[in-house]
Structure formats: C-alpha cells, structure tokens
Amino acid sequence: MESLIYHSIFTSIQGEGIFTGKLSLFLRLSGCNLNCSFCDTKYAVEIQYFKDWEKQPIDEIIKKITKLSDNKIKNLIITGGEPLLQIEGIKSLISILKNIFTTIEIETNGTISGKLLFENSVHFNVSVKLSNSGEKKDKRVIPKIIDEFNDYERTIFKFVVKDEKDVNEVIKLQSEFNIKHNKIYLMPMAETKPELEKTANNILKLALSNRFNFSDRLQLRYDIK
Ligand code: SF4
Numbered sequence: 494m495e496s497l498i499y500h501s502i503f504t505s506i507q508g509e510g511i512f513t514g515k516l517s518l519f520l521r522l523s524g525c526n527l528n529c530s531f532c533d534t535k536y537a538v539e540i541q542y543f544k545d546w547e548k549q550p551i552d553e554i555i556k557k558i559t560k561l562s563d564n565k566i567k568n569l570i571i572t573g574g575e576p577l578l579q580i581e582g583i584k585s586l587i588s589i590l591k592n593i594f595t596t597i598e599i600e601t602n603g604t605i606s607g608k609l610l611f612e613n614s615v616h617f618n619v620s621v622k623l624s625n626s627g628e629k630k631d632k633r634v635i636p637k638i639i640d641e642f643n644d645y646e647r648t649i650f651k652f653v654v655k656d657e658k659d660v661n662e663v664i665k666l667q668s669e670f671n672i673k674h675n676k677i678y679l680m681p682m683a684e685t686k687p688e689l690e691k692t693a694n695n696i697l698k699l700a701l702s703n704r705f706n707f708s709d710r711l712q713l714r715y716d717i718k
Contacts, residue, residue, distance in 0.1 A: 494550040497582040498523045500537040500574070502557055504566060505718045508711035509680060510618045510651055512598060517568040518561060520554070522583075525575040527602055530627035531653065533684045537574040551585050559593060569594040577605035587613050603642060603650070604635045616647045623662045625655060625682065639670045648676060651708055655682040655692055660699045680708040689713045 500521045507515045523546040525538040536542045558569070569590060571583060576599055587597060591613055601607060603619040619642045622633040642648045650672055652663045660679060667677060681696040683689035689710055700707035712718065 494552060495582050495585050496548050496550050497554055497579055497586065498546055498548045499554070500534075500542075500546055502554070502561060503718060504561060506711060507568060507570060507598070508713070508717070509708045510598070510678060511616070511649060512568055512596065513709060513711060515568045515596075516566050517570050517598075518558060518566045518594075519570045519572060520558065520586075522571065522573045522576045522579055524578050525573060525602070526578060526604060527575065527622060527626070527628050527633060529622055531625070531682055531684065534572075534574065551582060555586065555589050558590065562593060564593075567595040568598065569596070570598045570600065572600040575602055575605065577601050577607055580605070580607070580609050584609055584613075587615065602633070603638055604633065606638055606641060607645075608641055611645055614647065617642055617645065617649070618651050619648055620651045620653060620680075621666065623652060623654070623659055623666075625653070625659055634666070636670065639672070643670060643672050643676070649678055649706075650676050651678045651680050653682045654679050654696055654699070656695070657699060660696075660703060660705075663705075664703065674704065675706070678706040678708040679703075680710065683710060683713055686713050686716060 500523045503519050507517045521537050523537050598616045600618045603621040622628055654660050679696050679700045681692040697707050
C-alpha cells in the first residue's frame with residue numbers, strides 16, 4: 494500500500510487565494526525541494542523536524558480525513574512543504590477523496606509538474622518564488638512547469654511580495670512566460686500579524702494600480718492555524 498509522509502491534518506479556514514474564507518480540511522505534507530528565506534512552515538520542510546512527521550498508508554490517511562471532515566467540510570487543501578514531491582500518492586488519495594470533497598486545492602511552488610492531477614478538476618495555487626526567497630532563479634523558475642500551469646484552467650499564480658521591486662519582478666516574469674493576467678495574485682510577505690499589517694496596504698495598492706488580484710492572509714490577521 495502506498496504511503497504519504499505528512500506533518501499534520503487539521504481543520505481551519507482557507508486564509509489565502511480564491512477560496513479565502515472557506516471552511517477547509519488541510520493535509521500538510523512534509524518535505525520540500527526549495528529552502529526559502531521567508532518559509533513559515535519550516536517544521537514541514539527541514540529534516541531536523543523529521544521526528545514530528547508521520548508516514549502512513551493512504552487508506553489510513555483517508556480514514557482520518559473522512560472522520561475529521563464529518564461530511565460538513567467540503568474543501569480539501571493539500572499543502573506542504575512541497576506536496577508534488579509525493580504526487581503519485583496524492584493521485585491515489587484524490588481518486589477516493591474527490592467523492593467526498595466538492596473542491597480540492599493543491600498549493601505548490603511551481604517547480605514540479607502537476608500534470609498527473611489535471612484530469613481531477615483539482616485547483617492549483619502556484620506560488621512561484623521570486624528573488625526575495627533567496628533561491629537561485631534556475632532552481633525556483635522552471636519554464637516548462639510554469640507553462641503547464643499557465644495552460645491549465647484551474648490555476649492561480651500567487652506571488653509573495655513585500656514591495657514595488659518585487660511587483661516589478663512579477664511583471665517581468667509575467668511577460669517572460671506570458672502568464673495570464675487574471676491568474677496573478679499578489680500576496681503580502683509576512684509571518685506575523687504586525688508584519689502583515691505593515692505591508693498589506695501597500696501591496697493592495699500595488700495590486701490595484703497594476704490591475705492584479707490581491708490575496709490576504711486571514712490566518713495571520715485572525716491568528717488562526
Ligand atoms: S517552497 Fe514553500 S514550503 Fe518550500 S521552502 Fe519555500 S516557502 Fe517553504
């Protein structure tokens with residue numbers, strides 16, 4: 494039986510992107526192929542936290558998720574770390590869970606193909622990293638993968654930005670890869686509520702002036718998981 498390595502399964506409100514405010518069930522998978530300076534989920538990324546991770550057969554995970562969702566939660570969010578490192582396991586999981594959830598979102602850094610899941614009506618929140626992540630461009634920007642997600646109907650690109658310089662980098666990437674304008678969301682860089690309050694207004698204005706969408710981070714604003 495296939496297994497998945499995960500950090501946690503929990504219920505909360507989706508705080509970001511197009512499904513903001515939706516009651517959701519989160520599956521946070523472990524491990525990542527990047528190491529961003531601003532990563533706020535290091536506990537699901539760095540090997541020093543390995544002892545807190547679970548490796549479980551998929552049918553066990555499905556049982557846990559089904560019990561917790563109690564047929565009341567209809568949005569499933571598979572996040573990380575970088576979930577697509579375990580894409581084969583996710584495919585098996587979704588083949589069952591798509592009968593329980595009406596929407597399924599996958600959060601990814603956009604460096605690994607998600608094509609295997611495109612037929613499942615899954616929504617992808619693709620957070621391609623900018624130079625503010627501290628990662629080298631050839632590691633964080635993979636042209637073929639960006640093209641794939643850009644062509645897939647249920648994708649948004651959610652860029653973490655802190656100032657106008659970052660927004661200009663988004664504009665450059667958009668023109669380099671012809672990213673569809675209405676797919677782009679600017680999301681303020683922040684790890685705490687005070688940081689969010691400091692940057693969000695400016696990013697909202699930059700989103701408006703550049704005609705981009707804006708994503709808040711409700712989990713920080715309201716101090717929820
Ligand atoms: S891609 Fe996401 S999970 Fe991975 S290191 Fe960067 S911020 Fe953290």
